[in-house]
Amino acid sequence: MQTIHKSPVQSREHRPLTIADKTFNSRLMTGTGKYRSLEEMQNSIMASGCExxxxxxxxVQTKxxxxxxxxxxxxxxxxxxxxNTAGCQTAEEAIRVARLGREMAKLLGQxxxxxxxxxxxxxAKYLLPDPIGTLEAAEKLVKEGFAVLPYINADPVLAKRLEEIGCATVMPLGSPIGSGQGIKNLANxxxxxxxxGIPVVVDAGIGAPSEAAQAMEMGADALLINTAxxxxxxxxxxxxxxxxxxxAGRLAYLSGRIPIKAYASASSPVTGTVS
Known part of the structure; x- marks a missing residue:
């Protein structure tokens, strides 16, 4: 009987990015802040292919x-x-701004x-998210019907708790916002x-495409990149x-990289060589 070998890409599930029952082709999310002009922002969004x-x-509200x-x-x-609820320091503030954001999306046709x-x-110095306030706000917003994408430190316990209460994703930081330090907490x-069991979006700290690819090669479902x-x-x-x-990083993850070895392994066979 003929043995059928699966291709490496088929060895992992190949599916589109789905967040709260909405499907996206691109796995890159981008931001709208820190651009030098609206034209640069528009051109960048188009060039990125993001959705x-x-x-x-x-x-936006305060212009x-x-x-x-x-x-x-x-x-x-x-x-x-x-x-996003950027600028909010407490759970109460974030909940109020989230409601305003939903109304803004509706006014713009969504x-x-x-x-x-x-x-x-x-x-204010390191811009690290408050885990307690984030969990508190997430619980209330999920109950109000929001698809919550929480920005968190790379804390596996918190990430699982947020998933259990019904968040649509978790978004662990690679390193502090805007720092360009890359991924400093690979293990977590x-x-x-x-x-x-929900999409993981690596958010904050990525400074170069090599770091973006690295995050995707690890198996992250998507990236959010703004400052870089x-x-x-x-x-x-x-x-x-x-x-x-x-x-590229997603395709590499699906393909399955070779294991890292302590010693060299010849690319060409040594048997049958001319002596």
């Missing part, structure tokens, strides 16, 4: 510098809005958009990925590079 873009609800006209600058028939990127960050993120794109010398080119890295 989800985060919007800081408070900054903070760099956010004037932002909501009108994006084609929301093609891009899914991910309102009537069924209940997504929220949950950020509760009382620490790997544990989160291995234990998760917006502050690059050529944001659109960097956005394209990050999109390509996300695809």
């Amino acid at each position: 989800i873009v985060t919007v800081a609800v408070r900054r 903070a510098p760099g956010h004037e006209g932002l909501a009108e600058a994006i084609d929301w028939t093609k891009i899914w809005m991910l309102p 009537e069924d958009n209940n997504f929220v990127k949950l950020e509760v960050i009382p620490d 993120i790997q544990i989160i990925i291995e234990n998760a 794109i917006a502050q690059a010398q050529n944001p659109a080119a960097m956005a394209k590079a990050m999109g390509m890295a996300a695809e």
Whole structure:
């Protein structure tokens, strides 16, 4: 009987990114802050191939510098809005801003958009998320029908607890927001990925496409990258590079890399050689 060998890509499940029953082709999410102009932002979003873009609800509503006209600058028939609670220091603030974000999405034509990127960050220096406040806000928002995407430290116990209460994803940081340090907590993120039954989105700290690919090679379901794109010398080119890295890293994960060995292994066989 003929033995049928599966291709390496078939050895892992090949499926699109699905968050709260909504399917996306791209596994790269981008942001809207820190760009030098709205035109650079628009070009970068297009070049990245992303389908989800985060919007800081408070900054749009207050027309903070760099956010004037932002909501009108994006084609929301093609891009899914991910309102975020950036700037909120307590669970109560985050819950209130999440509700405002849902209304903003509706006003811009996304009537069924209940997504929220949950950020509760009382620490102004390192911008590290508050695990207790995040869990408290997430529990209430899930009960209100939100698809909650919480931004967290790379804490496997917290990640599992957020999944158990009904969050749509978990979003562990690779390193502090905007630092460009790359992934400094590989072991913890790997544990989160291995234990998760919901998508894991690596968010914050990625500075280069090689780091984006590394996160995807580990088995992350998606990435959220803002500063590394917006502050690059050529944001659109960097956005394209990050999109390509996300695809390459995902394909590498599905393919299954070779094991790391202590010694060399010849690429060419030694038998049958001419002596």
